[in-house]
Amino acid sequence: MDHTVIKGAEWMLSPETAEGAPQGIYGAQCLTCAEESGLVDDDTRPVGAWAIAHTRDNPTHRQFLVTTHKPWRVDPVPAIPAAEPEPDQPPQTPRAHVKPRTPRLPRALRSALRRALAYSGLLFLVGMSVASGVVVGMTLATA
Incomplete structure (x- = not known):
């Protein structure tokens, strides 16, 4: 021991x-x-x-x-000094290696938007995925 x-x-x-x-x-x-x-x-x-x-x-x-x-x-127990980051490197956050999530619309808003679009007859051709709630850009066309 x-x-x-x-x-x-x-x-x-x-x-x-x-x-x-x-x-x-x-x-x-x-x-x-x-x-x-x-x-x-x-x-x-x-x-x-x-x-x-x-x-x-x-x-x-x-x-x-x-x-x-x-x-x-x-x-x-002897005090252990905290390790300091190297001066030429920025301090790392605990999740620095994780890709940040794309923001999503709340579920209730996604459902309401889906119903409104279905009711109005508008179709999204490019850029907006209502199912995932991710808004990048959109092009509208009427049916």
């Missing part, structure tokens, strides 16, 4: 790295008689040697609970 940062949090949990801080503290306990080895910093070999010696002295004691303690620390 290097660092754990929770988004929006003000604190950071990380392993203790101060001088002299152990990477781990190890110990074992016999599950048969509850006898315990001593705790040892940074080296599991003495704990393993104790378990083997304990089993040699008590041949039916063959199961152990091994524990590892790791020192941690909690520190404030």
Whole structure:
């Protein structure tokens, strides 16, 4: 575990790295008689040697609970400066890559316009699509 940062949090949990801080503290306990080895910093070999010696002295004691303690620390999350845009490039908007939509007439107005044109007998030949509500330009002709 290097660092754990929770988004929006003000604190950071990380392993203790101060001088002299152990990477781990190890110990074992016999599950048969509850006898315990001593705790040892940074080296599991003495704990393993104790378990083997304990089993040699008590041949039916063959199961152990091994524990590892790791020192941690909690520190404030360092402030991360906001990245500034390059001076020669304009700032980008979040949707700069999306083509803007063509404005549309409201549905009620499109329906009313369609009915009025059908009633009056006018036909749109070029440029206006009443169904989509997009107005570009129009040429009128009478039927």
